[in-house]
Amino acid sequence: MPAPHEIRATYDRDNIVMYQAYSPAIADAALKAQTFVPPFSMERMTWIKPSFLWLMHRSNWGSKNGQERTLAVTISRSGWEEALSKAVLTVYEPSVFKSKTDWDERFQNSEVHVQWDPERNLRGASLNWYSIQVGISRHVIREFVDDWIQKIEDFTPRVAKIHTLLRSGKADEAKRHLPVERVYTPPAAIARRLLIHS
Structure with a gap:
């Protein structure tokens, strides 16, 4: 049986939390403005991830250059589902596309990309x-910045605390500080195109 594709996230009726890692300059400006402003670039794709531990794996707990600061970006569920409705998978999937040519044309013209990667545990193991990553292109990024974002929180101290506990052999205590994430199921038409099966 293939591994399931699941969106796991912190969310409520109206909003859902995404995680992103940035340099101090971008993070400080975003926290002050409560949205993304320069030096954040509107001209390149930005990737948003609802899995906290996947981002910790990607940024190595905030130790990678340019990824020192972890932001929890709360966006509207309506914006999130708009992004998913425009998304095209980053790899060809026969059950979704008529042909590789069909996929290639859709992918080249897509405003939003979806990539699936193995979810990670506290220690980074697959x-x-x-777990889903959503890439928002410059064609959609203005909506993300102006309309979807509800608030931005600095999770950097929380990241440092969890990582310190983990390195000290206190994994159980570290787990207690993780965000609570649960399965998020998008509308059926979106789910089918993104390989999410109930």
């Missing part, structure tokens, strides 16, 4: 399901 788990048996896939």
